[in-house]
Amino acid sequence: MNDFAEGQRWLSENETELGLGMVQSVDHRLVTIFFPATESERTYAKNNAPLSRVSFQVGDQIETAHGEILIVKSVEQLNDILVYMAQMPGEGDDMVPVPETQLSHHLQLNKASDRLFSGQVDSLRWFELRYSAMKAKEQQQRCEVNGLQGPRIDLIGHQLYIASEVGNRYAPRVLLADEVGLGKTIEAGMIIHQQLINHRASRVLIVVPQPLVNQWFVEMIRRFNLHFSIFDQARVDSLTDLDDLALDESIDIEQIEIENPFLSEQLVLCSSEFLAQCDLDQISQGEWDLLVIDEAHHLEWQPGNPSNEYLRVETIANQTPGLLLLSATPEQLGQESHFARLRLLDPDRFHNLQDFVEEQKAYQPIAELLETITDSDKWDDTLKAQVANYIDDVEIDETNRSQIIKELLDRNGTGRVLYRNTRKNIAGFPQRKVFPHPVEACEEYQYEIAEHLDETVAAMLHPETQMHDESWTLFDTRVDWLKNFLKENRNEKVLIICAHKDTAIALDLHCRFKLGINCCTFHEDMDIISRDRAAAHFADMEEGAQALICSEIGSEGRNFQFSHKLVLMDLPANPDLLEQRIGRLDRIGQQNDIEIHVPFMQNSAQEVIFNWYHMGMNAFEKTNAAGSEIFKRTHAQLFDAILEYDDSQHQKALIESTRTIAKEVNKAMESGRDKLLELASFNQSKADELIERVAERDSLAPRNFMESCWDRFGVQFEDHSAQSYVIRPGDHMFIGAFPGLAEDGMTVTYDRSTALARDDMHFLSWEHPMVNGAIELVLSEDKGNASVCILKNKAIKAGTLLMEVLYHIEPIAPKYLQAQRFLPFTSIRVLTDINGNDLADKVNHENLSKQCHKIPKNTSRQLLKSEEKTFRKMLKLADKKAEVKAQAVLANVVDNMQASQKQELNRLVSLRKKNPNIREAEIDFIKNQTDKLTTHLSDTQLQLEAIRVIVAV
Numbered sequence: 030m031n032d033f034a035e036g037q038r039w040l041s042e043n044e045t046e047l048g049l050g051m052v053q054s055v056d057h058r059l060v061t062i063f064f065p066a067t068e069s070e071r072t073y074a075k076n077n078a079p080l081s082r083v084s085f086q087v088g089d090q091i092e093t094a095h096g097e098i099l100i101v102k103s104v105e106q107l108n109d110i111l112v113y114m115a116q117m118p119g120e121g122d123d124m125v126p127v128p129e130t131q132l133s134h135h136l137q138l139n140k141a142s143d144r145l146f147s148g149q150v151d152s153l154r155w156f157e158l159r160y161s162a163m164k165a166k167e168q169q170q171r172c173e174v175n176g177l178q179g180p181r182i183d184l185i186g187h188q189l190y191i192a193s194e195v196g197n198r199y200a201p202r203v204l205l206a207d208e209v210g211l212g213k214t215i216e217a218g219m220i221i222h223q224q225l226i227n228h229r230a231s232r233v234l235i236v237v238p239q240p241l242v243n244q245w246f247v248e249m250i251r252r253f254n255l256h257f258s259i260f261d262q263a264r265v266d267s268l269t270d271l272d273d274l275a276l277d278e279s280i281d282i283e284q285i286e287i288e289n290p291f292l293s294e295q296l297v298l299c300s301s302e303f304l305a306q307c308d309l310d311q312i313s314q315g316e317w318d319l320l321v322i323d324e325a326h327h328l329e330w331q332p333g334n335p336s337n338e339y340l341r342v343e344t345i346a347n348q349t350p351g352l353l354l355l356s357a358t359p360e361q362l363g364q365e366s367h368f369a370r371l372r373l374l375d376p377d378r379f380h381n382l383q384d385f386v387e388e389q390k391a392y393q394p395i396a397e398l399l400e401t402i403t404d405s406d407k408w409d410d411t412l413k414a415q416v417a418n419y420i421d422d423v424e425i426d427e428t429n430r431s432q433i434i435k436e437l438l439d440r441n442g443t444g445r446v447l448y449r450n451t452r453k454n455i456a457g458f459p460q461r462k463v464f465p466h467p468v469e470a471c472e473e474y475q476y477e478i479a480e481h482l483d484e485t486v487a488a489m490l491h492p493e494t495q496m497h498d499e500s501w502t503l504f505d506t507r508v509d510w511l512k513n514f515l516k517e518n519r520n521e522k523v524l525i526i527c528a529h530k531d532t533a534i535a536l537d538l539h540c541r542f543k544l545g546i547n548c549c550t551f552h553e554d555m556d557i558i559s560r561d562r563a564a565a566h567f568a569d570m571e572e573g574a575q576a577l578i579c580s581e582i583g584s585e586g587r588n589f590q591f592s593h594k595l596v597l598m599d600l601p602a603n604p605d606l607l608e609q610r611i612g613r614l615d616r617i618g619q620q621n622d623i624e625i626h627v628p629f630m631q632n633s634a635q636e637v638i639f640n641w642y643h644m645g646m647n648a649f650e651k652t653n654a655a656g657s658e659i660f661k662r663t664h665a666q667l668f669d670a671i672l673e674y675d676d677s678q679h680q681k682a683l684i685e686s687t688r689t690i691a692k693e694v695n696k697a698m699e700s701g702r703d704k705l706l707e708l709a710s711f712n713q714s715k716a717d718e719l720i721e722r723v724a725e726r727d728s729l730a731p732r733n734f735m736e737s738c739w740d741r742f743g744v745q746f747e748d749h750s751a752q753s754y755v756i757r758p759g760d761h762m763f764i765g766a767f768p769g770l771a772e773d774g775m776t777v778t779y780d781r782s783t784a785l786a787r788d789d790m791h792f793l794s795w796e797h798p799m800v801n802g803a804i805e806l807v808l809s810e811d812k813g814n815a816s817v818c819i820l821k822n823k824a825i826k827a828g829t830l831l832m833e834v835l836y837h838i839e840p841i842a843p844k845y846l847q848a849q850r851f852l853p854f855t856s857i858r859v860l861t862d863i864n865g866n867d868l869a870d871k872v873n874h875e876n877l878s879k880q881c882h883k884i885p886k887n888t889s890r891q892l893l894k895s896e897e898k899t900f901r902k903m904l905k906l907a908d909k910k911a912e913v914k915a916q917a918v919l920a921n922v923v924d925n926m927q928a929s930q931k932q933e934l935n936r937l938v939s940l941r942k943k944n945p946n947i948r949e950a951e952i953d954f955i956k957n958q959t960d961k962l963t964t965h966l967s968d969t970q971l972q973l974e975a976i977r978v979i980v981a982v
């Protein structure tokens with residue numbers, strides 16, 4: 030464990046760009062570091078904080094907070110603080126005491142020139158490794174698909190498209206609403222991964238229904254290398270409980286301020302059930318950058334009557350810049366709740382329910398206009414005038430097409446906040462087939478007409494719930510049918526869903542004990558471990574259960590696509606719930622057509638609802654986007670027909686009107702809302718381009734770079750199979766531990782399809798934590814930043830001196846500005862001769878390196894001594910050239926940043942015409958942010974990274 034003390038200076042190993050940190054507070058478990066240069070603060074667990082103590086040695090150059098440069102003459106220790114006794118170079122023997130607290134907050138880690146002129150030179154291979162690490166860092170940060178390559182996933186167009194649209198945003202706030210099973214979890218994972226890898230976010234909170242906690246936890250590690258910590262009440266208690274601590278009796282427990290437990294981890298996963306009852310102040314003060322809510326349709330809101338769940342999420346979301354809501358059925362609880370969730374995402378855009386309802390009615394003309402402007406190569410004046418009716422602050426011209434489409438979709442639809450892909454737009458999905466199984470009605474079930482209509486309908490749809498015990502399994506004809514069905518399909522995996530847990534439990538007992546069928550159950554009264562065990566037992570292809578009998582909770586979020594037979598023992602009176610049930614099997618990865626078996630009693634309420642779904646809206650065989658709207662408009666008639674199930678005329682009328690309404694709603698949606706959603710959510714050519722780009726990055730795997738690193742740092746590696754290696758710590762490792770390398774070794778592969786098939790192998794892409802760690806390791810070490818070599822090239826006169834100097838620029842700015850989105854790590858290379866001519870563009874590094882050869886270290890040192898003056902002059906000349914290049918880059922960066930900020934400003938000003946709630950302060954915020962970004966970006970300093978002296982022979 031490290032010993033920290035207030036005032037000490039430490040450097041974040043993972044985020045060196047934060048500048049030099051100062052210990053702000055320490056307790057028995059946590060340490061908080063403040064980074065003054067970037068006005069940021071981080072809290073780490075003491076025992077595994079990724080921090081390095083910064084201490085200078087005698088002879089080192091230090092810079093004070095006031096910018097004075099001094100040379101360290103001796104180092105003293107006062108309590109736990111280092112005090113450097115230092116002198117101003119060339120200003121006599123006066124010694125100045127500089128406590129480490131007064132060091133400059135911008136740490137210049139680079140000592141390339143010091144090392145060169147003191148003769149500490151390294152081999153060419155180290156210099157080249159350093160160059161490769163710089164290039165890798167630059168390419169990665171500048172790569173358009175950065176964050177999309179690393180995940181262990183198939184490259185699927187609609188997912189990549191959404192992730193690339195959202196993942197790079199500053200504080201993304203969106204609702205991911207793809208149809209069930211199309212990969213919202215994967216999209217969310219990609220967005221989180223991008224935000225983390227690009228330093229847009231570092232603290233993430235994911236909230237999911239309890240049954241899905243483990244599934245998310247595993248998906249995040251397996252597919253994204255993201256290790257979330259699961260928080261529940263027991264964990265929070267253990268972090269805040271003082272009883273376990275052996276405290277000195279003199280300490281007054283009342284006086285101890287307890288650290289917020291949520292600050293102890295960066296990536297936290299918890300259940301919605303935990304969120305509903307935990308300490309709201311603590312969790313909302315978790316300083317999250319990104320909040321993710323799965324199955325967000327549960328956040329119910331009515332005007333004047335928001336649910337507790339909604340209010341809690343709203344409290345956290347108001348204090349968190351990024352917000353991802355996931356729901357396949359966002360309108361499940363009605364349009365009001367849907368609107369409220371959109372308002373959570375973007376209150377400026379969605380401020381009034383009534384306006385939103387009205388606006389939705391006007392989607393059709395906008396959809397038509399969008400189609401016209403997409404399809405027309407040349408826009409005539411009439412068309413331009415039409416577009417100008419909707420947007421008045423962008424030049425209306427076909428050359429601005431993509432921006433105009435974006436603005437239209439954003440300002441008149443839900444373009445910026447809602448993404449929904451449907452099976453209709455995605456090829457390759459299996460067919461769904463429904464198999465009705467009418468069975469004889471059971472006389473044993475008697476329907477008492479209860480006072481409340483809804484309760485009666487529920488009782489008629491699920492008559493077994495009226496029996497209060499398990500006796501119904503003995504006479505219910507559906508159970509008999511199930512017995513035969515399971516026997517006939519003995520070698521198939523069958524998922525059985527029913528609405529209530531008591532039904533699932535009774536069926537499970539009956540099937541196991543009375544019929545001897547290998548099955549298991551899954552319901553809300555089971556604890557999470559038992560549920561996961563049941564799901565795993567069902568998934569086991571060798572010896573697992575033939576059937577899994579779930580209550581309704583099994584119909585949300587779970588992955589059961591290895592099965593293609595679904596039995597619905599009853600039907601829910603809500604089309605979205607039906608879609609959720611079918612979605613367990615109908616998801617990415619399903620290899621077969623899906624069979625949906627529905628046993629129902631003839632001449633009963635069950636037959637009525639089956640026909641309503643099947644004949645009225647074809648909800649079994651096709652995904653039904655209009656389900657909730659159709660339900661809204663037909664449910665009164667449906668309930669009547671259920672209550673009078675023996676009236677065939679009633680049923681006929683129900684089916685007829687449902688068909689008419691379904692047709693009407695589907696048509697309106699297809700030409701209005703769905704059209705807008707489709708345009709905003711997917712773009713085939715962009716998706717194809719993204720797949721191509723990622724595949725291209727895959728083909729440039731970091732093999733050479735990693736092999737050089739392993740070789741240099743003493744990691745052993747050997748072939749495992751094609752494209753795969755076994756690596757393990759070597760006996761003579763150059764450093765204590767290689768980043769991400771397990772003590773007992775690991776198997777890695779560079780190949781995506783191998784990684785997809787073999788979970789036990791690490792997918793080593795440029796985004797893997799080991800590769801990133803290796804890049805940072807190379808760049809944080811001094812090794813390779815100074816080198817001398819000879820050049821053999823007949824065209825160059827012997828004795829010619831060249832100097833290859835590498836620099837980088839990277840912004841140092843407060844985190845909330847996210848300055849690196851405009852200025853990623855940029856390397857600058859100068860190849861100067863003795864007159865200051867820069868040959869970098871004429872001779873690239875790789876070609877030059879082929880002609881460079883090593884010379885003995887002693888010879889290098891002699892050369893450096895004898896020609897020191899010349900080399901110092903050459904370095905100054907190189908600095909000047911690099912400075913010019915850096916200024917050109919920065920000017921461009923500032924221009925781009927200002928243009929992008931202007932777009933944001935225009936949007937807000939335009940929205941304010943419709944939404945009076947947008948305050949002047951919000952507009953001032955963008956202006957202020959632009960000013961600060963301009964200052965920080967323009968002030969970016971050029972950093973010297975490495976020098977290679979080259980002598981032609």
Ligand SMILES: Nc1ncnc2c1ncn2[C@@H]1O[C@H](COP(=O)(O)OP(=O)(O)OP(=O)(O)O)[C@@H](O)[C@H]1O
Pocket residue numbers: 181182183184185188207208209210211212213214215216357585586587588612613616617618
């Ligand atoms: N790109 C991909 N590569 C590999 N597997 C994928 C990919 N996308 C999705 N899957 C798999 O498909 C299944 C469905 O994905 P996911 O759970 O993300 O869907 P969803 O839209 O969140 O589903 P639901 O609506 O049920 O919550 C999962 O098993 C997931 O691992």
